[in-house]
Each structure stands twice: as structure tokens, then as C-alpha cells.
Amino acid sequence: MDGGKTIRQLKKEAMQLKIKGYYNMRKVELGEAISRRKTELAKMIRDIDNMRIGQLRSFAKKVGLKMSRRATKTDLVEAISKMFSSWKKENERKIPGQITSSFSMPSNENKETKSKIELPKTYKKDKLVGLEVNPSWIHFYWDFSEKTKEILKAHSSLVLRVYDVTYIEFNGTNAHRTFEMEMGISTQKYYVQVPQPNADYIAEIGYKERNKFVPLLRSNLVTTPPSSPKLAQMELWMDLRTYQRFSEMSSGKAVTRIERLVGISSIPSSPSKISGRGSFFWLSGRS
Amino acid sequence: MKGKLLVMLHAHLPYINHPDHPYFMEENWLFEAITETYIPLLMAFNRLIKDNIPFGLSMSLTPPLLEMLSNQTLQDKYRKYITSLVDLAKKEVEATQKEEGLKHKCALKYLEDFQGTLDFFESCKGNLITEFKKIEDTGSLELITCNATHGFLPLMKVNPQAVHAQVAMGTKAFEERVQEHPKGMWLAECGYYPGLDKELADQNIDFFFVDSHALWYADIPPKYDVYRPVITPNHVFVFARDPESSEQVWSAQFGYPGDPNYREFYRDVGFDRPIDYIKPYIDPAGNRINTGIKYYKVTGNVPLGTKELYDPDKALETAKRHAKDFSQKKAEQSQRLMNAIEIEPVITAPFDAELYGHWWYEGPMFLEFLFREVANSNTVESSTPHKIISKMDSVQVVTPAMSTWGANGYNETWLNGANDWIYPHIHEAETRMVELATQYEDATDPLYIRALNMCARELMLAESSDWAFIMTTGTTVEYAVNRTKTHLSRFLELYEAIKAHNINERALELDEWIDPIFPYMNYKLYSSN
Numbered sequence: 001m002d003g004g005k006t007i008r009q010l011k012k013e014a015m016q017l018k019i020k021g022y023y024n025m026r027k028v029e030l031g032e033a034i035s036r037r038k039t040e041l042a043k044m045i046r047d048i049d050n051m052r053i054g055q056l057r058s059f060a061k062k063v064g065l066k067m068s069r070r071a072t073k074t075d076l077v078e079a080i081s082k083m084f085s086s087w088k089k090e091n092e093r094k095i096p097g098q099i100t101s102s103f104s105m106p107s108n109e110n111k112e113t114k115s116k117i118e119l120p121k122t123y124k125k126d127k128l129v130g131l132e133v134n135p136s137w138i139h140f141y142w143d144f145s146e147k148t149k150e151i152l153k154a155h156s157s158l159v160l161r162v163y164d165v166t167y168i169e170f171n172g173t174n175a176h177r178t179f180e181m182e183m184g185i186s187t188q189k190y191y192v193q194v195p196q197p198n199a200d201y202i203a204e205i206g207y208k209e210r211n212k213f214v215p216l217l218r219s220n221l222v223t224t225p226p227s228s229p230k231l232a233q234m235e236l237w238m239d240l241r242t243y244q245r246f247s248e249m250s251s252g253k254a255v256t257r258i259e260r261l262v263g264i265s266s267i268p269s270s271p272s273k274i275s276g277r278g279s280f281f282w283l284s285g286r287s
Numbered sequence: 288m289k290g291k292l293l294v295m296l297h298a299h300l301p302y303i304n305h306p307d308h309p310y311f312m313e314e315n316w317l318f319e320a321i322t323e324t325y326i327p328l329l330m331a332f333n334r335l336i337k338d339n340i341p342f343g344l345s346m347s348l349t350p351p352l353l354e355m356l357s358n359q360t361l362q363d364k365y366r367k368y369i370t371s372l373v374d375l376a377k378k379e380v381e382a383t384q385k386e387e388g389l390k391h392k393c394a395l396k397y398l399e400d401f402q403g404t405l406d407f408f409e410s411c412k413g414n415l416i417t418e419f420k421k422i423e424d425t426g427s428l429e430l431i432t433c434n435a436t437h438g439f440l441p442l443m444k445v446n447p448q449a450v451h452a453q454v455a456m457g458t459k460a461f462e463e464r465v466q467e468h469p470k471g472m473w474l475a476e477c478g479y480y481p482g483l484d485k486e487l488a489d490q491n492i493d494f495f496f497v498d499s500h501a502l503w504y505a506d507i508p509p510k511y512d513v514y515r516p517v518i519t520p521n522h523v524f525v526f527a528r529d530p531e532s533s534e535q536v537w538s539a540q541f542g543y544p545g546d547p548n549y550r551e552f553y554r555d556v557g558f559d560r561p562i563d564y565i566k567p568y569i570d571p572a573g574n575r576i577n578t579g580i581k582y583y584k585v586t587g588n589v590p591l592g593t594k595e596l597y598d599p600d601k602a603l604e605t606a607k608r609h610a611k612d613f614s615q616k617k618a619e620q621s622q623r624l625m626n627a628i629e630i631e632p633v634i635t636a637p638f639d640a641e642l643y644g645h646w647w648y649e650g651p652m653f654l655e656f657l658f659r660e661v662a663n664s665n666t667v668e669s670s671t672p673h674k675i676i677s678k679m680d681s682v683q684v685v686t687p688a689m690s691t692w693g694a695n696g697y698n699e700t701w702l703n704g705a706n707d708w709i710y711p712h713i714h715e716a717e718t719r720m721v722e723l724a725t726q727y728e729d730a731t732d733p734l735y736i737r738a739l740n741m742c743a744r745e746l747m748l749a750e751s752s753d754w755a756f757i758m759t760t761g762t763t764v765e766y767a768v769n770r771t772k773t774h775l776s777r778f779l780e781l782y783e784a785i786k787a788h789n790i791n792e793r794a795l796e797l798d799e800w801i802d803p804i805f806p807y808m809n810y811k812l813y814s815s816n
Contacts, residue, residue, distance in 0.1 A: 042797065220445055226688050250507075
């Protein structure tokens with residue numbers, strides 16, 4: 001991070017940035033302390049446009065800028081932004097310079113591992129979304145507008161209906177099968193086990209009034225993935241020289257496949273599972 | 288007639304770049320992968336080429352990986368990392384002089400290897416992408432891309448425009464960074480659903496990969512099972528995974544990496560040496576981490592404390608033996624399949640690239656030996672997707688079934704109690720992104736264009752399947768949760784700012800500096816017009 005600067009230059013910079021104890025630091029430590037300080041300040045710059053002149057003055061002082069007493073707000077903002085841009089350049093194009101093999105200074109910097117960020121609890125929109133988990137499970141989540149919430153105030157529970165609409169243009173009443181679940185009014189998501197792989201489902205959420213279901217929202221169409229082979233039938237082929245398609249009667253399976261049955265040890269954290277994916281993460285840390 | 292072995296290495300890491308921190312532990316994932324996987328693979332390919340060994344394979348370099356490999360700050364940090372490792376290896380050579388002979392032998396080997404890695408990195412000026420491309424130019428390697436940030440498309444299909452943007456940006460990123468059009472695309476987590484082939488066809492993608500059951504449960508049973516490519520209704524070729532190959536390599540009981548002679552992953556000097564000695568080489572905050580110097584072998588099913596010392600020569604012999612074994616198995620399988628289907632079988636063997644080298648330390652050597660063995664076989668040869676496709680006269684038209692290569696084959700790794708909270712937010716952000724892009728499709732104000740592009744970047748970063756995956760597996764969960772929340776909240780902030788015509792240029796500048804992925808981002812990909 002030192003961009004090939006000498007230790008004297010670094011000390012001067014650290015002094016301007018008011019880094020405590022810079023005088024006794026080694027070169028590496030100086031480089032890191034400066035870089036950390038700059039990052040802190042760079043984050044403060046987000047609010048620069050809303051700062052009052054007094055705040056701007058003290059900010060300028062912090063970044064080691066000497067400004068005239070007569071400097072206006074615009075002067076200050078300009079000078080500080082210029083300074084910030086030059087740091088950014090340093091960071092982007094810094095010459096590897098003297099590579100040091102040591103990161104020796106223990107840093108207590110907070111890497112924000114504990115997330116303090118809060119995402120909205122609701123987007124205040126009417127929404128019912130279905131996502132297939134696997135051939136026999138569907139996940140539903142939902143959100144309500146203020147208006148819908150108002151309607152629901154009069155009710156103590158939510159009702160989720162799931163319709164099997166495979167090969168049907170659903171009109172609300174023509175489903176093959178209808179399933180129903182009742183749940184607490186503040187529930188926001190649910191996993192539903194459905195009877196058929198490779199089938200189409202639609203859900204509605206609403207409430208019950210005198211034993212009659214009143215739907216409020218309808219979901220997208222959810223298709224559960226298939227989990228077994230189709231029967232042999234006509235095959236479709238394409239000639240790759242002419243791009244002509246042609247059909248052929250299926251001649252049956254040439255390769256006999258031995259299928260596996262799922263047994264035990266489906267624990268996802270086992271590092272030896274055969275699934276092709278992602279051991280990198282589980283192995284990166286000692287858990 | 289010869290069977291075709293198609294090895295497909297999926298090289299991917301999530302985008303982890305913290306220019307605002309001089310040291311960030313998770314950035315080490317990239318550095319470890321460069322040291323243990325990418326450079327060793329490149330060196331192995333170069334040796335094969337030098338020795339005139341014919342070989343073929345395909346490799347995906349995902350856009351986040353391409354972006355990280357091209358990033359100057361990360362390259363500089365890598366130099367510092369590998370230089371520090373060389374330094375540690377020197378100290379280890381000294382320290383092990385008074386210890387067991389095997390340890391000292393290992394230390395000398397590490398010093399030589401790390402120095403070689405550093406030299407390699409310097410000789411190509413840190414530009415590993417160009418090195419991969421050089422191998423590709425020989426015809427032995429076919430590089431392919433992935434959807435933009437490795438977003439999990441089966442759970443994105445409720446927002447088709449977001450899927451479109453992922454596929455289009457995945458193509459664009461490859462064109463920008465590799466300077467060629469990608470012929471194939473690896474779909475994140477092998478996640479496929481019927482209809483996705485249309486998006487791929489629209490980007491002129493010729494082929495992609497699926498797990499076996501995508502063909503087993505397809506709309507029409509495939510005549511040759513998973514042993515010949517098929518084509519989708521929108522004319523994209525499909526290669527399906529051979530279950531035998533994966534099992535032979537990775538089976539917990541019989542797989543190769545568990546051999547007692549191979550290096551043990553979990554015994555590392557980062558944990559074994561006294562803290563004062565190792566301090567300069569671990570997390571500056573004092574947390575012990577894996578350094579990459581390991582002296583013990585798998586040994587057997589024994590506690591970590593009783594592992595025996597690793598012998599690099601024995602491990603090498605073992606890798607050779609395993610390569611020979613695998614090659615024989617592939618030859619036998621080819622013969623068996625040729626007898627059954629009377630046409631050249633294609634055995635597709637996709638793997639996470641990082642498992643070779645990072646997890647299975649001897650993996651890159653195994654691959655090199657494998658290609659050498661296969662080159663001498665009369666019944667099987669290694670090949671590349673395009674070479675295979677170009678020799679086909681006809682192809683079966685099939686719609687593959689919805690499937691992934693995750694545990695149990697569907698979506699539960701990316702949708703379960705540990706991570707389902709992310710989808711309401713991600714889907715909402717996708718909806719809002721489409722709204723913004725459609726509303727501002729003709730924006731000319733550079734500030735608005737920058738803000739809109741930044742929105743698209745934050746959204747795509749939040750969409751990475753890696754975060755949901757990490758939440759499921761339970762390691763470094765806080766980092767994944769934090770990344771998801773950070774990108775989503777930056778997105779929401781920017782969205783509000785654009786809608787209120789109150790874009791804070793300095794805040795935007797900071798975001799652009801912190802998340803500089805895809806400088807060529809084009810938010811209009813999200814427009815619904």
C-alpha cells in the first residue's frame with residue numbers, strides 16, 4: 001500500500017493524517033495505518049455535500065489539508081474531493097513497489113462480519129411467489145400492500161390454497177385437485193409438500209369467511225421437476241448437414257442404467273459427497 | 288471408433304474484492320486457487336504441449352473470476368501473498384533442518400514450488416487469462432463462460448428479464464476479458480429449466496452442460512442415455528454428466544483423493560507453528576489461517592494429531608497410479624458403451640476446477656498423467672465440445688428436465704430454511720431493476736447512466752448462488768449474509784436516489800470503487816421493451 005514511497009514520505013503523510021504513534025512505526029505498519037485511515041475518511045466523504053462549513057473545516061484538517069481561513073464552502077468541498085480522488089488513483093494504480101512479506105501489525109479493524117444492515121421487512125406490495133424446491137416440495141412466500149393488510153385485520157388466520165392445474169388453463173374453479181392449509185396471520189413463507197412431480201401448481205392466499213374461501217392473491221405457475229423417466233416414444237432427430245428434422249420410432253434403451261437409491265448420509269456439510277459442487281468453501285476454514 | 292472423454296473444469300469463485308481493506312481474509316480464496324489450482328493447471332498444460340501429448344478438455348472461466356484475475360489491486364495483493372509464502376517457505380527450510388527428514392524435504396519442495404509460482408505469475412505479468420488463452424490457441428483447451436455472477440437461474444425464472452441479463456452479461460464479460468465470443472456456457476450449479484435454452488440461443492451459445500438426470504427425465508428418453516450430446520428445441524447442444532466418472536473420482540469410500548499417501552488438507556503450519564513464529568503469515572488480526580504449507584498425509588481414518596508425514600514422491604507415484612487406473616476404467620467403459628450403442632460414446636466428466644489442487648493437492652498432477660495415459664489408449668481419447676459436435680451427422684432433439692448438480696439434484700441447496708429469506712429481497716430488486724431500466728431506457732445524463740449501471744452491478748452481485756450455498760453449508764456464513772445484505776441495501780439506496788432525482792455522486796463514486804465488477808455494464812439488458 002505504500003506505492004513505493006520512502007519511510008520519510010510515509011511518516012510525513014501519517015503526521016498529516018494525525019495517525020497516533022506514527023513516529024515509532026515501521027514502514028509496513030505505516031503503510032497499513034495510512035491506508036486504513038484513508039479508508040475511514042473516504043467513507044466520511046459520502047456526506048460532504050451536507051456538511052456545514054465548520055464540519056468541512058475540521059474534516060479538511062483531518063485529511064491534512066491546510067486551508068485559508070477565508071476559504072468558502074465550495075473551496076473546501078473542492079479541495080477535499082480532489083484529495084480523495086488522488087488517493088483513489090493511488091489505490092487503483094499503485095505500483096507494487098517494495099513488496100514486503102510481512103503483515104506484522106495486528107489489526108483490530110472491524111471487518112463488519114456482524115451484519116448491522118437491516119433489509120425492509122415488507123415492500124408493501126401484494127405478491128405471492130411459488131418456487132419449486134424439488135419434485136415434491138414447493139416454497140411459497142408472500143407480501144401484502146397496506147390495503148390488503150387492512151382487509152386482513154378482521155381475520156385471525158391466513159389460508160393458502162394450492163391447485164393442481166396440470167394441462168389446465170386455470171380459471172379459479174377447474175383444478176384437478178385443491179389443497180388447503182391454514183396458518184397464522186403473520187406467516188410470510190411456507191413449504192408445501194405436493195403429491196406429483198412434473199405437475200403444474202398455482203396457489204392462492206386469502207382468508208375464510210363463513211367457511212367460504214376468499215382469495216386475495218394468486219401465485220405464478222409452479223412446475224415441479226420430473227423425477228422419473230418418460231416412456232419410450234417417437235424420437236425427434238435433426239440432420240446436422242441439412243438442419244432437417246425427422247422422427248424415428250424409439251428402439252428402446254441401448255444402455256441399461258443402474259439407478260441409485262438415496263440412502264443415508266445426506267448431511268450437506270459432509271466434505272466427501274459426490275455432488276460436484278463447491279467444496280472450496282467448506283474447506284476454506286476450519287469448522 | 289474411439290470413445291471420447293470430455294473433461295470439463297468449472298473454474299469459479301465468487302467476486303471477492305475489498306479494495307478498501309489492505310487485508311481481507313476471504314480474498315485468500317482467490318490467492319489459494321491461483322497458487323494451488325490455476326497456475327499448476329497452466330503448468331501441466333504447458334508441459335503436455337511441450338511434450339507433444341495430444342489432449343483435450345473444456346474449462347469455464349466465470350465472469351467473477353475473469354474480473355478478479357484482471358483486477359490490478361488484487362494482482363498486487365496476490366504478489367504480496369505469494370512473496371510472503373516464499374518467505375515463509377524459506378523460514379520453514381531453515382526450521383525443518385533440525386526436524387524430521389521428510390519435513391525438510393517437503394519444505395524444500397514448497398520453496399521451489401512457490402518460487403516457481405511467483406516466477407510464472409511475474410513472467411506473464413499477472414495475466415493468467417492470456418495464459419489460458421494461449422493454451423486454447425493450440426486447440427487442446429476450449430474456454431467457456433458462465434452466466435454473469437453465477438446467479439442460480441432456476442430460482443430467478445420468475446423474473447425472465449433478470450435471467451436474460453445474467454446470460455447476456457455472462458457472454459459480454461467473456462468477450463471483454465478473453466477477447467473472443469464464448470462458444471459454450473456453464474450454467475451456475477448446472478441449473479437448467481425448460482425454456483432457458485432460448486436465452487442461450489439468443490446469445491449465440493452453442494452448448495452447455497447438465498447433470499445426468501436432465502436427460503434421464505427429459506421429455507423424450509435419449510436414445511444413447513448421457514453418452515451422446517443432444518440438442519434442445521432452440522438448437523443448443525447439451526452435454527450431460529457421466530455419473531460413473533464423478534463417482535470414481537469423488538466417492539467417499541473409493542474415490543482417489545482420500546488415498547492415505549495424499550496430502551492432508553487440515554494440518555497446516557498456520558495452525559501447527561507457535562504464534563510468534565507464524566504471526567507475519569496469518570490474518571493480521573491474529574486469527575490462525577491455512578497458509579498452504581502442510582507436512583502431513585491423509586494417513587487413514589485417524590485423528591488429526593496422529594497423521595503421518597507426507598512424502599511428495601510417494602504422492603506423485605500414487606497420482607500416476609490413479610491416473611492409470613482412471614484411464615483404464617474410461618477405456619473399459621468406452622468399449623462397453625461402443626458394444627451397446629455402436630457409435631462413439633461421449634463421456635462427460637465435469638468437476639469444480641478448484642477441487643483439483645486446492646482440495647486434492649495432487650489433482651493437477653493426476654490430470655496431467657491422465658491425459659498422458661489416455662493419449663496412448665486405443666479405445667478412448669480426450670476431446671473438446673466443439674471437436675465432438677463438429678463430427679456429428681445427426682443429433683436427437685430433446686428438452687432436458689429441470690435439474691441441478693446440487694445435493695439430490697434439484698434446488699434445495701439454494702432454497703431451504705437457512706437461505707430462503709434472500710429471495711423476497713432479490714426478486715423485489717429484480718423487479719425494481721426492470722422498472723428502472725424500462726423507465727430510463729433512453730437516459731442520456733451520464734450520472735443517471737452510472738447510477739443505473741451501479742444498480743445492475745449490486746443486483747448481480749447479490750444474485751451470486753455462492754451466498755445461498757455458503758448459508759447452507761455453514762462455513763463463513765456471516766460473510767455471505769453480509770454480502771447479500773450489503774449489495775441489496777446499496778441497490779435499494781441507489782434505487783431510491785434515482786427515483787427521487789437525488790443521486791449522490793460521491794456515494795456513487797465510492798460504490799464504483801468498492802464494487803468495480805463489469806466496468807462495461809449495460810443496465811439496458813434489464814429493459815422490458
